[in-house]
Amino acid sequence: MRKRYVLIILCCLALHTAKAQDDLLQLAESSDSAATGLVTGTFKATRLANGHSVETNGAGVLLFLISHRFGTLNSGAYEFFGLDQATIRLGLEYGLTDRLNVGIGRSSLEKTYDGFLKYKLLQQRQGMGMPVTLTLFTSAAIRTLDWPQESGGNFDSKHRFSYTYQALLARKFTERLSLQLSPTLVHRNLVPTRHDDTDVYALGAGGRFKITKHTSFNAEYYYLLSSHTREDFRNALSLGFDIETGGHVFQLIFTNAQGMVEKFFVPQNTGYWSDGDIYFGFNISRVFDLKGKEKW
Template identity: 45%
Template sequence: MMMNIRKAVVLSLSLLASAGTFAQDNLMAELENGAPKQKDYAFATFKSTRLIDGSSVECLGTGVLDFRISHRFGDISQGLDNFFGVDVAYTKLNLDYGINRWLTVGIGHTGLNKEDDGFVKIKLLRQETKGGMPITLTYFGSAAIETLPAPTLPDSTQKWLFSNRLFFTNQLLIARKFNDRISLQLMPTVVHYNLVDSSKYSNNTFALGIGGRVKLTKRSAITAEYYYRLNNTSFTVNGLPTYNTFSLGYEIETGGHVFQIMVTNAQGLTERMFIAQTTDSWSKQQLHLGFNVSRVFTIIKPESYKDDKDDKKW
């Protein structure tokens, strides 16, 4: 009899216990059933706003300032003559700012051709993770001004027009993050040259770029970028033939920095240069080492952090 009561008690206790976990699962189900539907977007398709030379679909966050230093060294194939390119380096400085989640603007200067540029980047579509939109689409538009002294013209009555110095780039950046590791991007591009060397060239160079990344670890990735020109392939620069640009990179992030190193046949750092005016070629091993360093600063705090005053600064 005692045994039976004990058994019954144990049985009923264990029943009670299991009923307890069931009840919690029911509570959880109750929470989940009533939960508002939230769209889930892919994030961090690329680590940086630049793939290698060109732009990625990524925009900066609201109120974020990005200071970038890009370096492209000289032609590595000249060996010790220029210390494998290190003796001849071109730099580009950029200041980019995120006005909001979908609008980033930036200005830059590069020493090659003494060029200043400004760009605007608009995120038009965001990739969703559970069905829906399969891609992220960003528009990139830039204008660049070459500021070298005007060349001496054969006819002294002719004037070197200011408009000769202008270049415009329009791109659609179409990217998809396939999984944690792999993201790919297509970049249909048109670069407008206000002045081309000869009337046989079109003022508009059309190109299709393709690029992507494969993450090696959580914080590092291999990247690649190729721009294929659809016209103006016979462009020359100072009498030299031009080649399509292919770049191979490795990127690593540490806290607030993203560090990218690359090997590329392009030394130019604005779109008009690296898309259609690259005079070095992989087949001749005329390659350039380079790096991009990015450091971001939060200028305007997000709404929910506006009141915080106690934060540590660098």
Template identity: 70%
Template sequence: MRTFFSTLLLSVGMLLWSHITQAQDDLLSLAEATDSADSGNITGAFKATRLVNGHTVETNGQQELLFLISHRFGTLNSGAYNLFGLDQATIRLALEYGITNRLTAGIGRSSLEKTYDGFLKYKLLQQSRGEKPIPVTLTLFSSLAVNTLRNGNTEREVTFKSRLAYTHQLLVARKFSERLSVQLAPSLVHRNMVATRQDENNVYALGTGGRFKLTKRTSFNAEYYYVLPGETADDYINALSLGFDIETGGHVFQLIFTNAQGMVEKFFIPQNTGVWSDGDIYFGFNISRVFSLKKEKDW
């Protein structure tokens, strides 16, 4: 419960602080989901850089810094003694910076396995209309994660290199209407070290998901990662996640139900164990806040 209340207080503090700062613009320009008539670009396929657990095609604007708090409680089937998961929690804190309007770099730290991660994300194509329309938005994503847990098994040497895991994704999305956006995410997760010789170092998966806009500032999201057949697919469970987004002028607040505890790709794609039908459902949230670091012009 201490973790829950500390995170809650931090979140409330951020919300209050946002109302007394001058940065009152809506979260990224994408949050308003408006289309540019001048350029013909079709923007705002998603409200945030995350669909639920996984990334969306969206990138930060240039010189915009995003602060992201991700929180997952324990499973609902943990019982009343653990307040149905509220006594158990994992958290990830992250910063994401828009180097350009198309290129974003990010770093994060998860309490699960004390994992540090970093990523680069580049928007290669932007969906557009006009004489030469582009039917989809295409974003390349690549990340590196390192497990920093102390080695409890003294018989097996764990080097720094063996602690590394890499993820590469091709994010493809189309905004079909003002309400509906759909995304595909072919994915490769490479782990330098696996638990047994039967486990696969390379795990291939196909992510799919979408967003249905309910009102101007709310939407329902769904996300599913299908792990291609192999030893990993036989031993683990595909991640299914549902979310509800609320955009509140500077923040996107995402309420989440998922069978995946981890919040980076190395966890929720190749080593997920939660089963929805058994009640292995993690309730949680993401809170995104963007700060513009652009210098104001002197007129």
């Protein structure tokens, strides 16, 4: 456990002391372009909390994302109120173009690997132009954790996969306020019982309120629409703060969902805020301009 914290601290220090290249605000917080009328900087980062935002990285920009969730606050003093426990995801996201991103990641939860494509189809414009930004998102996740012995391990490789499809629709109303809707479908090739939904539908909603130039308050909520899943699992609610520091965005998060991939926090979330099933965690985003451009 100590080695895990030492590694996390070293990673944070290395990221923080690395020479800042371009200001991250040029990725997700630049001012509106007078030349094109495009509205930019709807959100500070490519994540609202657990879920994706409409933001994409610029062409040639590589983003390294460290996501970490401790245990629940109600785990008590023996577990140091969750700090003795940890779930982590490491991810890389790359801008093939200004609109098209590709990403990969690995989570410690169920030893899950995930990959995604993200395409900004429409971008909000000033005045009477396009009123919203629309980004399409699709991902695949594979569980590599061994099957439980009692199951006999009689599963095909395809049973390890799940898929997510989202339409991320957002509007920047003012320099301070941005809101987003995220219609979501999670398809699972294997479910625990015949009663469970293979296709789980949910509606995500969230937004951010800018407090200062470099900080904002974020909220995110995923409401389960599939009736059978809604009976056994909980809607994911996340609250947090974004803190931008040059080439980094630190996101401090309180959530009732442990997983940081859609297959976890949408269809199989079990935490109750009212019972103290609250996971404190963070996302750290660091960008690298691989093409050496001055601006993105």
